[in-house]
Amino acid sequence: MVVPVLPVDQFISYMNKLPFKAPRSEHSHMRAVLPQHYADQFGWEEMVATVAQAWYRLSPEERRDCGIFAQDYGQAGAIDFLGRRHGLPPALSGHQTYFLWGPRGYSGNCLIVLDDRKEVLDQEFELVEYAGKSADNPYALEREIPVFICKGTKFGSLATIWPRLKHCARPSRCKPNRSSDDNNKG
Numbered sequence: 001m002v003v004p005v006l007p008v009d010q011f012i013s014y015m016n017k018l019p020f021k022a023p024r025s026e027h028s029h030m031r032a033v034l035p036q037h038y039a040d041q042f043g044w045e046e047m048v049a050t051v052a053q054a055w056y057r058l059s060p061e062e063r064r065d066c067g068i069f070a071q072d073y074g075q076a077g078a079i080d081f082l083g084r085r086h087g088l089p090p091a092l093s094g095h096q097t098y099f100l101w102g103p104r105g106y107s108g109n110c111l112i113v114l115d116d117r118k119e120v121l122d123q124e125f126e127l128v129e130y131a132g133k134s135a136d137n138p139y140a141l142e143r144e145i146p147v148f149i150c151k152g153t154k155f156g157s158l159a160t161i162w163p164r165l166k167h168c169a170r171p172s173r174c175k176p177n178r179s180s181d182d183n184n185k186g
Contacts (some may be wrong), residue, residue, distance in 0.1 A: 001172045003090075004038055005174050008034070008038070008100065008139055011034070011038065012033060012034065012098065014033075022035050023035075032141050033077075033139055034139055036141060037142045038139075039139055040141060041114045041139075041168075042137045042139040042140040043045065043134065043137040043139070043140025043141070043142050043143060043145075044082055044138055044140075045082060046134040046135040046136075046140075047075065047078060047114070047134040047142070047145050048078055048079060048082040048083050048086060048088070048180060049086075049134070049139055050131070050132050050133065050134040050135070050145070050147050051068060051079060051083065051114065051147055052058075052083065052086035052087075052088060053123045053129075053130070053131065053132065054112050054131035054147050054148075054149050055086070055087075055088055055112060056141060056151065057067070057131065058110070058149065060094060062110055062151075063065035065105035065107055065110055065111035066106070066108060066111065066112065066156070067089070067091075067092045067103070067108070067110075067112070067175075068083075068088060068089065068091050068092060068114070069091070069093065069111045069112065069113045069114065070091045070092070070095075070098075070113070070114050070115075071093065071114060071115040071116070072093065072095045072096075072115075073093060073095045073097070073098050073159060074142065075091070075093070075097050075114050075115065075145070076091035076092070076095065076098045077094040079091035085124065086177050090104065091107065092104060092111075092158075094113030094162070094165025094166050099162075099165065099166045102159075102162060103137060103157075103158040103159050103162050106159055107153070107157055108153045108155070108156075108161070109151065109152065109153050109157075110149075110150070110151050111125075111150045112131070112147060112148070112149055112150070113147070113148045114146070114148075115142075115145045115146060115148050116144055116146070116148065117146075118130055118148060120149055121150055123149060123154070124150070124152065124153070124154055124155055125150040125152055125153060125154060125156070126151060126152025126153075127150070127151040127152050128148055128149075128150050129148065129149045129150075130146065130147075130148055131147045131148060131149050132146075132147055133145060133146045133147065134147070144152075
């Protein structure tokens with residue numbers, strides 16, 4: 001376990017005085033204020049609070065068959081860990097080993113989807129409602145994550161499309177006519 005020695009503002013000041021730049025683990029992290037191992041401690045509470053607001057906009061009947069679909073294991077883990085105190089169910093995700101949990105019995109007819117675009121989700125669902133975005137946290141890597149309430153699947157059941165989600169960061173970027181050989185490349 002690694003615990004930062006310096007408070008975040010002092011750490012940033014320290015980093016900026018170093019004679020070298022701290023290495024970044026991924027290209028998408030180049031503009032981040034903090035390195036990933038520190039930045040990944042921030043922003044999750046804000047994201048989970050936004051998801052919880054969307055969750056409680058649904059009726060109790062709708063919540064029985066409404067899953068929460070996260071784009072990556074960080075988002076899904078935050079829902080699973082921090083969402084308990086908000087009464088949220090375990091997250092769904094096709095990312096890495098979260099894929100192995102499968103659709104958890106949800107039909108897909110109602111999903112709260114994180115970090116996608118409305119115009120893309122409109123192609124997959126009859127009704128897509130923007131529920132808001134997570135509050136900005138300047139130290140977080142994942143910031144201002146949009147949250148959507150999606151109802152009325154156009155893709156059939158979640159169980160049917162689940163195999164397509166394994167290698168895709170976003171369900172909307174998977175092509176329904178890809179062969180299993182294509183899915184196993186890369």
